[in-house]
Amino acid sequence: MKRIYKVIIILTILFGILVMPSSKVQQLNADLPEVIDLSNTIIPSYKLPPGAKITKEEEIEGLSQRIERCREGKEFWDSRFPDGAIPTRVQVITIPYGEFTRIFFDNKDASVLTPKDKVYILVLIDIKKTFRQAVADMKFLPPGQLERWERQGLFESNRQFVCQEYQLIDPLTDTVVEWGYNKKILILPRQESD
Amino acid sequence: MAKKIIIFCFIILALGIFFGAKAKALNSVKSYARGYINWYIQRKWIGAKVSFANPNPDYIAPPSSDPNKGPVNQTLGVITNNGNLVYDSETHEQTQSWVEVGYTKGWATNRRDPNTYNPDIRSLYTARERPLDGIGYYDERLSPISVGPPGTVHNYKILYDSGVWKVYIDGIYDSYSSQPLYAQTIAIGLENADSKNSSVSEVSLQNMAYYYENQGWYSFGQANPKIQITSPDGGNYYFYYTNSTKDTAKDGMNK
Numbered sequence: 001m002k003r004i005y006k007v008i009i010i011l012t013i014l015f016g017i018l019v020m021p022s023s024k025v026q027q028l029n030a031d032l033p034e035v036i037d038l039s040n041t042i043i044p045s046y047k048l049p050p051g052a053k054i055t056k057e058e059e060i061e062g063l064s065q066r067i068e069r070c071r072e073g074k075e076f077w078d079s080r081f082p083d084g085a086i087p088t089r090v091q092v093i094t095i096p097y098g099e100f101t102r103i104f105f106d107n108k109d110a111s112v113l114t115p116k117d118k119v120y121i122l123v124l125i126d127i128k129k130t131f132r133q134a135v136a137d138m139k140f141l142p143p144g145q146l147e148r149w150e151r152q153g154l155f156e157s158n159r160q161f162v163c164q165e166y167q168l169i170d171p172l173t174d175t176v177v178e179w180g181y182n183k184k185i186l187i188l189p190r191q192e193s194d
Numbered sequence: 195m196a197k198k199i200i201i202f203c204f205i206i207l208a209l210g211i212f213f214g215a216k217a218k219a220l221n222s223v224k225s226y227a228r229g230y231i232n233w234y235i236q237r238k239w240i241g242a243k244v245s246f247a248n249p250n251p252d253y254i255a256p257p258s259s260d261p262n263k264g265p266v267n268q269t270l271g272v273i274t275n276n277g278n279l280v281y282d283s284e285t286h287e288q289t290q291s292w293v294e295v296g297y298t299k300g301w302a303t304n305r306r307d308p309n310t311y312n313p314d315i316r317s318l319y320t321a322r323e324r325p326l327d328g329i330g331y332y333d334e335r336l337s338p339i340s341v342g343p344p345g346t347v348h349n350y351k352i353l354y355d356s357g358v359w360k361v362y363i364d365g366i367y368d369s370y371s372s373q374p375l376y377a378q379t380i381a382i383g384l385e386n387a388d389s390k391n392s393s394v395s396e397v398s399l400q401n402m403a404y405y406y407e408n409q410g411w412y413s414f415g416q417a418n419p420k421i422q423i424t425s426p427d428g429g430n431y432y433f434y435y436t437n438s439t440k441d442t443a444k445d446g447m448n449k
Contacts, residue, residue: 145289157286177335
C-alpha cells in the first residue's frame with residue numbers, strides 16, 4: 001500500500017510541474033541573480049586623459065554623498081518613485097573602452113568609432129527595483145514590448161529584484177555616453193591603486 | 195495517511211493552476227505613447243534604412259521634474275532573431291533582441307546628480323537589447339557623429355553583415371551588435387514619453403527601404419495612403435500605411 005502512495009506522490013509532483021508554465025518554474029528557482037565576481041583580478045590603474053573634468057575619486061565621493069542624503073531622507077534616489085530603494089553597492093573604476101566591451105559584452109557589441117584605448121570612468125550601481133522602475137529607465141524600446149510585458153503581468157508584481165546599472169562617463173565632458181542595465185551582477189576587478 | 199496524501203496532491207495542483215493563471219493575467223498599466231510604423235514582412239530580410247530630418251523646430255523634452263520625463267526621439271529599429279522571445283530568469287521578462295538608431299532630445303547625464311536627466315541634450319544615438327547567451331543587457335549609447343542643427347537630414351541604416359548587425363549613420367559605420375538572423379520587424383517613427391507634449395509633430399521620413407537577403411534594397415516608398423490619426427487625449431498620433439504589394443503594414447501606438 002505504501003508503495004502505491006509513493007507512486008501517487010511522484011506522479012502528482014510531476015503533473016504539478018507540467019501544469020506550471022515552464023517560465024514560472026524557472027521563476028521559483030531563480031530569484032537571485034547570477035554573480036560574476038572578478039574582485040580577485042587586479043587591473044592597472046588607467047590614467048584619465050589630461051583635461052578631465054572629473055576623477056574616479058570625485059565620482060565616488062559624489063555618489064556616496066548622494067546616497068547619504070537619500071538615507072537621511074533629504075532626497076529620493078529617483079523622484080518618480082519615492083518608495084524606491086537606495087543603492088546597495090556602488091563600484092567605480094577607470095577603464096579603456098575595449099576592456100569595457102570585453103567584460104560587459106564579450107566583444108559582441110561595441111561602438112567602432114570609439115578608440116579602444118580611450119579611458120572612461122565606469123560606474124556600477126546595484127539597486128533593488130520593481131519591474132516597473134526598471135522599465136521606466138529604459139528609454140528606447142521597440143514597439144509592442146510594453147504590451148507584451150503587460151500581458152505577462154510583469155507590471156502588476158511588486159516583487160523587487162536586484163538591478164545592476166552601469167554608466168560609462170566621458171571624463172572630458174563629465175557626461176554619461178553609454179548607459180545600460182546588466183542582467184547579471186558583476187563585481188568589478190580591483191585596480192592597482194585600490 | 196491517505197487524507198494527508200490527498201491534501202498534498204491538491205496543494206501541488208493548486209500551485210500549478212495559480213501560477214499558470216497569473217502568467218496569463220492582463221493588467222491596465224498605461225505607459226509610453228509611441229508612434230511607429232511596423233512592417234511585418236514574410237520574406238527573409240537582413241536590413242532597413244530610412245532618412246529623417248532633425249525636427250525643426252526641435253522637440254521640447256519634458257523637464258526632469260516631470261513624472262513623464264524621458265527623451266523624444268526619431269527612431270529606426272530592427273527586431274532581430276526572428277522576433278523570438280528570450281526568457282530572463284532574473285526579471286522574469288520575455289524580451290526580444292533588437293537594434294536601434296536615431297535622433298534623441300533629452301538624455302540622462304549622471305546618477306551622482308539628482309537631476310540625472312537633461313532635457314536639452316541633442317544627440318544621435320544607438321540602442322540595443324540582447325537577452326542572449328547569458329550576457330543579457332539593455333544598452334543606450336550616444337553616437338559621436340555630429341547631430342547638426344534642426345533640419346539636418348540624417349541617413350540611418352541597420353544591416354546584417356559578417357555575423358553582426360551593423361549600424362550606419364550618414365554612411366559612417368557607427369557600431370555593431372551580434373544578434374541572430376533574421377529581422378522580424380522594422381520600426382520607424384516617433385518615441386515620446388509625454389502624451390501631452392504639443393512640441394511633438396508628425397515624423398517626416400524619406401527613403402524607407404528594406405534589404406532582402408541575397409537580393410538587395412527594396413523601397414517602401416509606395417506606401418500609401420498615409421492617414422494621421424490623433425488620439426483622444428491629444429498630442430499623440432500614429433500612422434497607418436498600406437502597400438499594394440503583399441508586404442503590408444499597420445503601425446500602432448503603444449500606450
